[in-house]
Amino acid sequence: MTSSSPAFTKTTQSRLRRLNLVMSLPPVVFASVVLLAVDVHTWWHLIVLAPGAVAALVAFERWTADDLARVARPCLIVAAVVWPLGVLLTGSPNAYWGFCAVGSLALRQVPRRRALAAAGIFAYVATVGATRLLVQQDDVRGVLISYVLVPTALTIAVTVLTVVGERFYDLIRELDHAREREAELAVIRERVRFASDLHDIQGHTLHVVKLKIALAQKLVLRDAEQAEKELRETYALVSDTITQTKELAYAQRRLNLSAEIENAKNLFEAAGIRVRVTREAEVGPRNSELLGQVLRETTTNILRHAQATQVQITLSESGIAIVNDGVRGDALPELKGLSVLRQRVAGEGGELTVEQQDGRFLTAASFPPFRADVPSGGQRKDDR
Structure with a gap:
């Protein structure tokens, strides 16, 4: 369950499809029914005209599914x-409706010379409409208006609106892809920060170890006691570095909760996610470090695994709760980082809760009242 491009784009297209169906399909169906009711005067008229309306509806439904090429x-x-x-x-002066609808939608399938194809559609509508003069020569003006001017003008209008609509949905797709890239960049920035921490831990240490070993080599024959001291310090330094590296790997380094909240807020906003931080109370240093680790891990999970549009972070006297939307599927995902943190929180006497319901995901870490470091009754404050 990742926010990789294929899954992300597929979900976006599904949302656009539902939006198109809800917003546009009812008017299209209504227009088809009304035009058929106006033009059909006997049963065989329905047989002649209905396929055009059906073709328009099929083309529109496939267009919303981004599958028009197969039926165009x-x-x-x-x-x-x-x-x-x-x-x-x-x-029937309205029989052009099916060709008008399908033609305007099918223009997107034309790779080149789209303007020429559109001109061909308009010319076909006007030319066919003018053939009415072959059977109705006594009312040239009425034929030109009802069968040529009105159908051609409406076909042009529908085509223009369709092109504008396509541009609108293209813009939505581009914005969605931009949001995806922002989320990926946020994760990359988190990885860069991790790499920087790792460099801070090991880079300096390795340089010092190198110098101490070189010094010990020089002293081993002249001053064995001093050489032994240098080696003991080197051993202790390496042991401390190993411990710090393990702590970094499992997100156990000392964190500042306030800084983590601000960092999470900046990451979410950079990814186009609305975030609200509610501080009901301040948490003391005993629990804040572990809560900061929970927040950092949850932030990474949201950016990588969800399609969140909003996140609520609530800091209380006993712990922290993070709720986000944009969850795909009903099954609770396996998040290894949170599994490790659940054990650590439990080891400190607390509880880490992970729940998924109605498209929302809750991650909450809490400690019993006696573990609280700050008295209750803290002032409530919202950071937006």
């Missing part, structure tokens, strides 16, 4: 046939 050509052919049949056989 057959839908366009069906709708293109219905328009002249409607003009010449049923006298």
